[in-house]
Amino acid sequence: MRLETKAIHAGRSIDPSTSAVTMPIHLSSTYERAGDGSYPNEYIYSRINNPNRRALEDCLTSLEEGFDTVTFGSGMAAISSLIESLPADKPRRVVMPDDMYHGIRSLLTDTDIGTNYDAVFVDMTDLTKVEEAINAAPTGLVWMESPSNPQLKVTDIQAVAKLASDAGAYSVVDNTWATPVLQKPLSLGADFSLHSVTKYIGGHSDLLLGAVIAKTDSPMLARLKAAQQAKGAVPSPFDCWLALRGVQTLPLRMATHCSNASAIADFLKQHPNVEAVHYPGLPEHPGHQVAAKQMSSFGGMLSFQVKGGQEAAMAVTAKAKLFIRATSLGGTHSLIEHRASLEGVHAVAPDNLLRVSVGIEHVEDLKEDLLQALEG
Structure with missing residues (x-):
């Protein structure tokens, strides 16, 4: 399917119990086991999974042409969870752009993430400076934001993603401003594409939600899923439903x-x-x-x-x-x-x-x- 069709159909199906064309909102916090103790419909508890959340994650995975998606209660929850999901065998050093969403700077200065990770800022438009920053010390994660907030600097995603990969680091692109309609970071070599779904994907300034789409299965994706379930920073079923409604247009x-x-x-x-x-x-x-x-x-x-x-x-x-x-x-x-x-x-x-x-x-x-x- 082409993107316009995916936006309407991906992650959705006719409701099997009522034949409703629009997906119902599933507000139940818990789900019944079968007599043998199993969960025949896969759902156990809404923090772990929910039909509306799964539908949204499947839709975003399709739009970004990725492997899987993990959603969170806000864009900042997605950002902080992704950074903290860096595997233990990777260096704590994160190379970041010098122009980016100010909330990430607050995350680094006002929480323990700033003390647990070594953030280095560089002009991502200068590939020589990016390479020097990545190779100056063992690096675990390279963070890109293109176009950047608020000065709209443009990073060569493919080139920077290769520099990160060659150094053994994961790479992520905050794709909020471009959306999957305009830019596909995973196809350009990035390991993760991140969105504040609150913004263009939701599209109507009426929800709060974040998402991380992974290019492939990886230890970092496994840790990210574990963080979502164990720490509980999950989006509500209603916000997921709103996002699915918004993404259609x-x-x-x-x-x-x-x-x-x-x-x-x-x-x-x-x-x-x-x-x-x-x-x-x-x-x-x-x-x-x-x-x-x-x-x-x-x-x-x-x-x-x-x-x-x-x-x-x-x-x-x-x-x-x-x-x-x-x-x-x-x-x-x-x-x-x-x-x-x-x-x-x-x-x-x-x-x-x-x-x-x-x-x-x-x-x-x-x-x-x-x-x-x-x-x-």
């Missing part, structure tokens, strides 16, 4: 997100009050050629820097009417956010940078709103 939504973002980027780069626009679809973007090679389109996220510093940038968000001043991304609504003030003391974003999640409203309405916010 993911290919259609992404087409509009991408076309709108491209038009907004072109508009912003011509405005005199805009200092810089970060969007890999722009030919002048330093990662444009790599993005064109590994992505089918350039995504619905962009960031731009406003002339006049933080005060001027904040003024733009205050004047916006359609663009909602809110964190998160990937929903139908367009969102705008001043990242440095959100990230706090660990901020790496420039103080005049605004991150934009371009929604699926009419693009001319969005452009008009940005125009009045920049000039009002």
Whole structure:
């Protein structure tokens, strides 16, 4: 099946008890054994497995063309569980990008993960620096985020995944911004593809869920599954049901997100009050050629820097009417956010940078709103 068909059919079937076309929500926390003590329908206890969760995991595995998927109660639960699932025989050293989701920095500074693992940050757009970082000391995990949050740097996934493999390290790509519609990290050589399903896959800003898709069976996947079951950071059946509902329109939504973002980027780069626009679809973007090679389109996220510093940038968000001043991304609504003030003391974003999640409203309405916010 092609991706658009998989998004609708993968992981789903007609309900055998009622013939319902839409999968029911299974809220039961426990399941009856057969008389001989076995579990004929495989389900034992909802923390261990649940029909809605299994359906979502099967769907995501199909979309990413992987081996298996493990879902969690949030994107951060997926991230922390994946890092902690690094097998005991692997070094505790993790090479990470210098521009990435700030929640991972908080994870490293505010929890014991930061003391149990040696995180090294590097510009992932420079393959020489990446190779030096990986080979400077025994490395267990190489973390990629492409396009990156919030400056939309583009990593050559295939090249970095090979560097990791040659060094005996696992590799993971946070594919949240690109989604399986635009980018297939596993086919480019990565061992794991990670998603905050909360974002584009769910697509409607109404659920909290994370997922890790594995390319093959491995000791790290086994540890990840054990962490899911034993630590219990699992998603609810209802959130899994919502995600399955949302993913059906993911290919259609992404087409509009991408076309709108491209038009907004072109508009912003011509405005005199805009200092810089970060969007890999722009030919002048330093990662444009790599993005064109590994992505089918350039995504619905962009960031731009406003002339006049933080005060001027904040003024733009205050004047916006359609663009909602809110964190998160990937929903139908367009969102705008001043990242440095959100990230706090660990901020790496420039103080005049605004991150934009371009929604699926009419693009001319969005452009008009940005125009009045920049000039009002």
